Amino acid sequence: MGKSLEVLIFGTGGESEPIFRLIGPLIAKAVGAVTAWRIAQNPAVRVSVVCRSNYEAIKANGIRLRTAFWGPGHFMPARVCRSPREVRDVPFDYIVTANKLTSSPTYSELAGLVNSRTTLVSAQNGIGIEDTLRQAFPSNTLLSAIVYISCAQPKPGIFRQPMAIKPHALGVGLSHSPLGRSEEDISRLREFCSYDEKFAMIEDIVSHRWSKQLWNGAFNTLAAITRCDSHQLLDPSGPYLAMVIGIMHETQRVAAAAGAVMPPDAIERLIELTRRRPPVQPSMLQDVFAGRPLETESLCGNVCRLAERLGINTPIMTSVYRELLALGTGKENQASVTRKPKVESPAAMVQHAAAQVA
Numbered sequence: 001m002g003k004s005l006e007v008l009i010f011g012t013g014g015e016s017e018p019i020f021r022l023i024g025p026l027i028a029k030a031v032g033a034v035t036a037w038r039i040a041q042n043p044a045v046r047v048s049v050v051c052r053s054n055y056e057a058i059k060a061n062g063i064r065l066r067t068a069f070w071g072p073g074h075f076m077p078a079r080v081c082r083s084p085r086e087v088r089d090v091p092f093d094y095i096v097t098a099n100k101l102t103s104s105p106t107y108s109e110l111a112g113l114v115n116s117r118t119t120l121v122s123a124q125n126g127i128g129i130e131d132t133l134r135q136a137f138p139s140n141t142l143l144s145a146i147v148y149i150s151c152a153q154p155k156p157g158i159f160r161q162p163m164a165i166k167p168h169a170l171g172v173g174l175s176h177s178p179l180g181r182s183e184e185d186i187s188r189l190r191e192f193c194s195y196d197e198k199f200a201m202i203e204d205i206v207s208h209r210w211s212k213q214l215w216n217g218a219f220n221t222l223a224a225i226t227r228c229d230s231h232q233l234l235d236p237s238g239p240y241l242a243m244v245i246g247i248m249h250e251t252q253r254v255a256a257a258a259g260a261v262m263p264p265d266a267i268e269r270l271i272e273l274t275r276r277r278p279p280v281q282p283s284m285l286q287d288v289f290a291g292r293p294l295e296t297e298s299l300c301g302n303v304c305r306l307a308e309r310l311g312i313n314t315p316i317m318t319s320v321y322r323e324l325l326a327l328g329t330g331k332e333n334q335a336s337v338t339r340k341p342k343v344e345s346p347a348a349m350v351q352h353a354a355a356q357v358a
């Protein structure tokens with residue numbers, strides 16, 4: 001048997017807010033734990049995890065899961081640690097960053113772990129998400145993984161994957177490198193995708209990432225502001241549908257200018273698909289309810305800034321960005337958690353945004 005590969009998963013997801021455990025579809029980001037479990041099914045791979053609030057539970061009982069894609073499961077990671085410092089001596093082949101991308105990424109913590117052969121895999125939502133990793137580790141293979149599964153952690157160490165917005169869990173491709181792509185990069189990509197049949201290899205990762213951003217940029221942001229799920233946002237007689245479509249059109253223009261290629265009916269298809277699937281409470285709404293920092297920059301701010309650089313007008317997205325900044329990040333959200341929309345007059349916001357577009 002060949003040498004065993006070492007994989008580290010950085011970030012195994014925050015705990016879901018109790019109200020969601022009782023009343024609604026469980027949707028939050030616990031994708032790190034699900035990915036760790038899937039990779040650990042390969043006998044040649046040893047999977048270690050860095051955990052924060054769920055450290056005690058996972059150290060004692062491992063990771064337990066109920067998933068729509070793969071059924072139930074349980075596994076004990078090879079190592080469970082609170083900090084990357086504890087596994088400094090391990091020569092990691094892959095490090096998967098599945099931590100939340102807030103305005104202060106913590107990649108300096110990874111510096112001591114990455115050797116010249118380590119492949120980095122960024123499994124995060126949004127645009128511009130790989131930039132910090134690329135700057136920190138310019139010559140390492142960097143894979144970009146688009147997450148299509150919704151995951152939650154209703155209790156520490158217990159995970160659910162109730163649904164997905166695509167037939168695969170992760171779409172993985174090579175992130176752009178100024179050094180070009182080497183044979184080694186391609187074989188690492190193939191190897192990573194071979195770990196699970198629901199890890200799909202994607203050639204044009206830029207276009208796929210922008211297609212996913214069409215969804216996240218509209219649904220995550222508006223859900224966080226209005227406290228609505230995906231079906232409520234799409235209600236044809238409700239006040240939000242125009243904004244969903246407006247943000248998607250703005251995103252599509254920025255995406256095209258950034259080199260992404262999408263089918264002309266991408267927006268209609270995405271809306272249709274979202275209507276057909278069960279309602280989703282996007283991860284950003286979960287974060288609002290749990291009082292966690294929001295991924296405002298990767299899901300909205302980075303796109304607004306890119307649009308500005310490219311000379312593209314994005315009035316709806318820009319007003320949504322302002323709302324998200326006003327919503328704040330972290331604990332201060334908890335005080336304002338209600339089932340009512342945060343925006344006093346969403347219709348006024350739609351009108352205001354529409355007037356700016358006209």
Ligand SMILES: CC(C)(CO)C(=O)C(=O)O
Binds near residue numbers: 216283
């Ligand atoms: C995959 C999906 C849509 C799951 O809800 C997501 O990306 C999110 O909520 O942020």
